[in-house]
Structures are given as C-alpha cells and as structure tokens.
Amino acid sequence: MNPKLAEVMADILEVKPGDVSRETVRDGHPTWDSFNHLRLMTAIEEEFGVQFSMDEIESIETAGQLDDLLGGYLAAA
Amino acid sequence: MTVDLRERLAQAHDRATLSAATTGLASGSLEPRLAERLARRLAELALPADFRVLLLGNHTLDPLARFTTAAAFCQNIVVAAEVGPFDQHMQVLLDPSLGLADQAPDAIFLSLELDRLLPALPHGLVQLDTTARSNLADEALAAVTSWVETAKSVTGATLLIGNFWRPVRSHLGLADLQLQGGEAALYATLNLRLLETFADDPKVHVVDLDHAVATAGRRAAESPRMRHMAKLAWAEPALPEIGDLLARYVAVLVRPPKKCLVLDLDNTLWGGVLGEEGPDGIRVGEGDPVAEAFSAFQRAIKGVQGRGVLLAIASKNNRADVEEAFRLHPEMPLGLADFAATRIDWQPKHQNIRAIAAELEIGTDSLVFVDDNPAECELVRQMLPEVEVVQLPRDPAAYAGLLLDLPSLERLVISAEDRRKTEQYREQAARAAVRVEAGDIETYLTSLETVVTIWPATRAELVRVQQLFAKTNQFNLTTKRYKLPEIERFLASPEWRLEVVAARDKFGDLGIIAVLLLELGGDTIRVDSLLMSCRAMGRGIETVVANRIKAIARSRRPKGRLVAEFRPTAKNKPAADYWRRQGFVLDVTEDDGTQRYTLTVAEAREIPCPAITVDQPLIEGEETLEPQAG
Numbered sequence: 190m191n192p193k194l195a196e197v198m199a200d201i202l203e204v205k206p207g208d209v210s211r212e213t214v215r216d217g218h219p220t221w222d223s224f225n226h227l228r229l230m231t232a233i234e235e236e237f238g239v240q241f242s243m244d245e246i247e248s249i250e251t252a253g254q255l256d257d258l259l260g261g262y263l264a265a266a
Numbered sequence: 267m268t269v270d271l272r273e274r275l276a277q278a279h280d281r282a283t284l285s286a287a288t289t290g291l292a293s294g295s296l297e298p299r300l301a302e303r304l305a306r307r308l309a310e311l312a313l314p315a316d317f318r319v320l321l322l323g324n325h326t327l328d329p330l331a332r333f334t335t336a337a338a339f340c341q342n343i344v345v346a347a348e349v350g351p352f353d354q355h356m357q358v359l360l361d362p363s364l365g366l367a368d369q370a371p372d373a374i375f376l377s378l379e380l381d382r383l384l385p386a387l388p389h390g391l392v393q394l395d396t397t398a399r400s401n402l403a404d405e406a407l408a409a410v411t412s413w414v415e416t417a418k419s420v421t422g423a424t425l426l427i428g429n430f431w432r433p434v435r436s437h438l439g440l441a442d443l444q445l446q447g448g449e450a451a452l453y454a455t456l457n458l459r460l461l462e463t464f465a466d467d468p469k470v471h472v473v474d475l476d477h478a479v480a481t482a483g484r485r486a487a488e489s490p491r492m493r494h495m496a497k498l499a500w501a502e503p504a505l506p507e508i509g510d511l512l513a514r515y516v517a518v519l520v521r522p523p524k525k526c527l528v529l530d531l532d533n534t535l536w537g538g539v540l541g542e543e544g545p546d547g548i549r550v551g552e553g554d555p556v557a558e559a560f561s562a563f564q565r566a567i568k569g570v571q572g573r574g575v576l577l578a579i580a581s582k583n584n585r586a587d588v589e590e591a592f593r594l595h596p597e598m599p600l601g602l603a604d605f606a607a608t609r610i611d612w613q614p615k616h617q618n619i620r621a622i623a624a625e626l627e628i629g630t631d632s633l634v635f636v637d638d639n640p641a642e643c644e645l646v647r648q649m650l651p652e653v654e655v656v657q658l659p660r661d662p663a664a665y666a667g668l669l670l671d672l673p674s675l676e677r678l679v680i681s682a683e684d685r686r687k688t689e690q691y692r693e694q695a696a697r698a699a700v701r702v703e704a705g706d707i708e709t710y711l712t713s714l715e716t717v718v719t720i721w722p723a724t725r726a727e728l729v730r731v732q733q734l735f736a737k738t739n740q741f742n743l744t745t746k747r748y749k750l751p752e753i754e755r756f757l758a759s760p761e762w763r764l765e766v767v768a769a770r771d772k773f774g775d776l777g778i779i780a781v782l783l784l785e786l787g788g789d790t791i792r793v794d795s796l797l798m799s800c801r802a803m804g805r806g807i808e809t810v811v812a813n814r815i816k817a818i819a820r821s822r823r824p825k826g827r828l829v830a831e832f833r834p835t836a837k838n839k840p841a842a843d844y845w846r847r848q849g850f851v852l853d854v855t856e857d858d859g860t861q862r863y864t865l866t867v868a869e870a871r872e873i874p875c876p877a878i879t880v881d882q883p884l885i886e887g888e889e890t891l892e893p894q895a896g
Binding site: 227 | 276492498
C-alpha cells in the first residue's frame with residue numbers, strides 16, 4: 190500500500206498509521222463515516238494532485254480499492 | 267504548532283486537560299481538521315452539557331454540529347449539539363415521536379437553503395412577472411414564519427433563524443443586476459424582511475449566515491460535489507466561521523454579560539507614553555497610520571459602549587496630563603465624559619480595578635480589562651482571576667478587530683436602558699455629589715425629587731425584565747434566573763403577578779429598575795422574586811416596593827398572609843435584612859441559610875416614604891368579591 194496514502198488516511202480517520210492496511214474496510218469502521226469519506230477523498234486529491242469522479246468516490250469500500258484507484262491515476266500521470 | 271495541539275487533544279482524557287490544550291485558541295482560528303478532532307474528543311468524553319442546541323434544516327448539518335461544539339469549547343462551554351432528521355424541521359415540532367421533548371433544547375437553529383426550499387424561485391426568476399416573483403418571496407418567508415410560530419407553541423427554546431445565503435453564481439450572470447428583482451435583489455429583500463419580521467421578538471434571533479459564508483469566502487464555502495454527494499450546503503473551509511457564529515450565540519445565552527470595559531491609556535487608547543511625549547505628542551487622530559489605527563480602536567470602543575457596556579480608565583498617569591490630552595485632541599472619538607469611572611494615579615492596577623467596580627457598584631467578575639503591557643495584564647490575572655484580561659498585540663492595527671471579536675461583550679438585544687447606560691452612570695455621579703453636599707440623608711433623598719412608577723408588566727417590558735433577572739446580584743432576594751419562556755408564562759397566568767418599577771429624578775430617567783413577582787395562592791401571597799438594579803438602591807424605593815406588595819395583598823387576600831424568603835448568595839448581602847425592616851416576621855432559617863418570613867395581611871402596615879412620589883395604578887381584581895378589610 191502507498192505509505193503516503195496510509196498516512197493521509199490515518200490522519201483523517203484519526204488512527205495510527207500502522208492501523209491502516211489494504212484490508213481496512215469502510216463498512217462498520219468507527220471513523221470512516223460518509224462525511225469523513227468525503228474529507229478523505231478531498232485530502233487525497235490535494236495530497237497527490239489527482240481528481241476522482243463522483244462515481245469513483247461512491248464506489249470505494251476498502252483501503253485496497255482506494256490504493257488501486259490512486260495507483261492507476263499515479264501510473265497514468 | 268497545529269500538530270502538537272492535535273497530539274495534546276488526542277491525549278486529553280478529561281475536561282481540564284482538554285481546556286488546557288485549547289487555552290488561548292480563538293474559536294474562529296480553529297482549522298477544520300483540528301475542530302473535527304476536538305469535537306470527536308468531546309463526544310468521547312461525554313461531558314455534561316452546559317447548553318443544548320438542536321440543528322434543523324433542509325441540508326446536511328452534522329459537520330456544523332461538530333464545529334459548533336468545538337468553537338463553544340474554545341470558550342469553555344460544553345455544548346450538546348443534536349441534528350434533527352434531514353428536511354423535517356416542521357415534523358420535528360409536530361411529531362412527538364421525533365423526540366423534541368426528550369432533547370429539551372435550549373436553542374433551535376434553523377437553516378433553510380433557498381434552492382431547496384423553493385426550487386422554482388431562483389431558477390425561474392427570468393420567466394416570472396413582478397407579482398409572481400413577489401408571491402414566491404412571500405412563500406419563502408411564510409415557510410420561515412410558520413415554522414417559528416409553530417416552534418413557539420411547542421417549545422420555550424430560543425430560536426436562531428439562519429438567513430438566506432447567496433451562492434457564488436447567479437443564473438443570469440451580470441444581467442441579474444439589470445433585472446428588477448434578480449437574485450441579488452431577491453436575497454437582499456428576503457433577508458431584510460426576515461429582520462423586520464422578527465425585530466421585536468425577544469425569543470427569535472436572525473443569524474447572519476450570508477455574512478458568515480461571505481466572511482469565510484463564498485468560493486471556499488461552495489462545493490458542488492459535496493452538495494450532490496452529501497447534501498452539504500457548506501464545504502469544510504466555511505464551517506469554522508459558521509460554527510463560531512453559533513457558539514457566540516450560545517455564549518451570550520449561557521453566560522452573564524460583562525458590564526464594563528476597563529482601559530489603559532498609553533499605547534492602548536493612543537500611541538506613545540503621555541508622560542514622555544506630552545499631551546500634544548501622543549498619536550491619535552488622522553494623518554499618520556499609527557494615529558489612525560488608535561482612532562479606529564477608539565471608534566470600536568465607542569461601538570461597544572453603544573451596546574450598553576460601560577467604559578472606565580485605569581491608567582498610571584498624572585490626571586492633569588490626561589485631562590490636557592483629551593482637551594488638546596477633540597478629534598478623538600472618545601472624550602473623558604464617555605467614561606463612567608476613571609482611576610488615573612499611581613496605584614497598582616488591580617487596586618484601581620477593584621475601586622472602579624466598587625464605584626460602579628458592579629462585581630469585578632463583570633469587568634474586561636484591556637492593556638498593552640504584559641506585566642500589568644499578568645498582575646491583574648493573578649490578583650483578580652475573575653476579571654477577563656485582554657492583552658493587546660504589538661500592532662495597533664489589530665486592536666479594533668480584537669475588541670469587536672470578543673464574545674463576552676456581545677449582546678443579543680440592546681434595550682433603551684442599555685443605550686442610556688453611560689448617561690445614567692454620569693447622573694449617578696451627580697447624585698453622589700449632591701449626597702456629599704446635602705449631609706443629612708432625608709434632605710438628600712428629598713432633593714433628588716424621585717418619582718417611582720409601578721405597573722403590571724406587559725410584553726413591552728419583557729426584554730428588560732429578563733435582563734434584570736439575569737444581571738441583578740446585590741439587591742436580589744431569591745436570585746432566581748428566569749428565562750424568557752418562564753417570564754412569558756408568569757405574564758399569561760392569573761396565579762402570578764409580575765410588576766415592574768421605573769424611577770426618574772431631577773437628574774434623569776433611570777428606566778425600569780426593579781421587578782416584583784408574586785404567586786397568588788389560596789389564602790397566601792408568596793413573594794417569589796424581588797430584585798432591584800444597584801443604581802436605584804438606598805434611596806427608599808425598596809420600601810415603596812414593599813408597600814406595593816402589602817397593598818396588593820390587602821386588596822387580593824385581605825384575610826390571608828404574605829410569605830417571603832431571603833436566599834443568601836455570595837453577592838446579595840445588601841438585601842439580607844430587607845424583610846425584617848419591612849415588618850415581616852422571621853419563621854425559620856434553613857440549613858442552606860434561606861430565611862423564611864411571614865406577614866399577616868391584616869397586620870401589614872405601609873412605611874411612609876415622604877421623599878418619593880409614587881405613581882401606581884389601583885390594584886384591579888377581587889376587591890368587589892372580597893371587600894377590603896378595615
């Protein structure tokens with residue numbers, strides 16, 4: 190997993206960077222609620238200089254999916 | 267610094283640590299991520315709330331709830347902010363299953379986005395004729411007023427009504443301003459009509475969301491993506507500003523207001539040190555940026571005075587120099603006459619501050635002290651921790667904004683009494699001068715030519731009555747802090763009699779200075795509350811009021827009895843002996859110090875007050891049913 194991504198996620202979700210992995214799941218997560226999800230996506234866009242579509246934002250369910258989505262954008266850049 | 271603060275917030279596990287972590291943090295300066303963290307921390311600690319607010323509206327308000335909680339905590343107030351169901355502001359009032367009664371909010375905030383309230387309105391403007399446009403505007407306004415009317419019938423909460431904020435873009439672009447009744451005109455008209463509609467309603471306050479959004483920056487506040495994905499009206503960058511605005515209302519509603527601003531002179535009111543530069547060398551007025559900054563600060567002080575805050579000077583200077591400085595600078599916005607009390611000498615500041623409080627007959631805990639000197643500020647903080655100390659920054663250009671940002675000097679309404687406050691204190695000083703001349707007290711009291719008017723309170727006096735309940739400390743027999751909803755109930759109920767007392771004398775009008783609240787029971791009349799502003803104390807009006815109580819009792823319960831109590835507090839010693847002096851008999855003193863008194867109405871005797879002319883209506887009511895005894 191992109192270590193910088195793990196850092197941004199840890200900061201917004203208020204957990205230790207070590208507690209974020211590709212297996213982290215949105216559903217049932219104590220701080221990854223819908224508002225924090227939007228904050229997280231905005232923070233990632235700012236950090237990496239990318240822009241997600243609304244469909245992409247809505248489709249993300251796990252940190253692994255997010256890592257893959259971001260990886261795709263970064264590879265294309 | 268921010269990261270450090272985040273760590274400290276994360277580690278805080280009780281209110282004291284959390285307070286320490288946020289000390290010195292102005293609520294408006296909370297950056298969004300910090301505010302989120304603080305709010306979540308507060309939710310985890312589950313501290314008992316000082317104030318409960320319910321947020322209702324037709325857009326997502328959950329983030330605002332957290333920002334409001336965080337901003338209020340920076341003022342050391344714990345707010346429980348609940349968010350009602352989305353777009354069900356009316357249902358919340360009418361459907362008991364939605365839990366309004368359980369939440370028992372102290373305030374309800376309503377925020378309606380115009381686009382969602384009346385989708386036809388902004389977009390259809392160009393197709394509509396003048397009449398149709400104005401009908402739609404009426405409809406938008408009616409949506410708010412009918413909600414307010416319903417809310418008032420089901421809750422006693424203070425109602426905070428957000429006004430309509432303009433989006434960044436208007437659909438007609440530049441032509442919007444050409445079109446009579448374009449979006450610009452529409453928002454301005456609606457917001458003005460909101461102010462006019464609720465101007466005289468003490469329970470409803472219009473919250474200037476449009477201004478807050480503009481202050482944060484309309485572009486930063488607007489995120490179409492957030493709107494479409496989460497129905498968020500405001501993006502994160504605008505939330506600290508709006509949360510801070512709501513927290514300001516909370517602070518005014520929770521805390522007793524500060525009554526007096528005590529100011530230093532050198533490098534506070536003007537630039538430079540008077541004793542060194544001389545009266546003509548200080549910098550204030552026009553023509554030099556530093557001088558203009560001090561003038562702007564003085565104008566801000568004058569504005570605060572207009573809210574009903576008294577001004578005082580505590581300065582280490584020679585008094586003659588200061589008088590000369592004011593004489594030589596008539597262009598200064600403030601003159602010596604603007605100050606209700608001055609202590610210009612070489613005494614330590616904390617002593618002078620205490621003396622100012624004593625002279626104005628207010629508590630030191632109702633003072634705000636402003637000084638540029640860190641040592642003086644520290645001394646006052648240590649010696650008088652109850653005084654709010656504002657240490658000015660190095661740059662005088664920042665002074666005015668700092669003062670106008672202070673939450674403790676906010677008022678929700680400004681009464682006629684507030685507007686005349688300084689004048690009233692000046693008249694007070696003139697009265698004191700007569701007292702010195704007159705020597706014997708009866709001669710003095712007679713020379714004041716006091717006229718007292720007493721009448722049953724009406725809605726017109728509601729704001730002033732509430733203010734007196736909130737602020738009166740010294741002459742307050744039971745110190746019950748009734749809020750508007752309760753006071754309105756007293757007005758409406760035949761079992762309660764609420765009367766107000768106004769006074770004037772040869773120096774001026776003191777306005778409404780006392781409140782009397784009686785509960786009329788079967789054969790007993792209970793004095794629930796009796797309180798009088800300190801500036802009216804000690805001239806015999808106390809006795810006039812007791813006579814009024816006896817007269818009411820005689821006409822309403824001639825064979826009954828009067829009961830009254832004195833509940834001691836830290837501040838109401840001046841009223842301790844009141845009931846005994848008015849002829850009441852002490853029955854019992856309870857463990858908490860409460861003294862209970864009785865007086866049989868048949869034995870009640872008015873005490874003559876020859877120095878005062880009393881103008882009071884006859885007591886209506888049951889005379890015809892129970893003829894007056896004796």
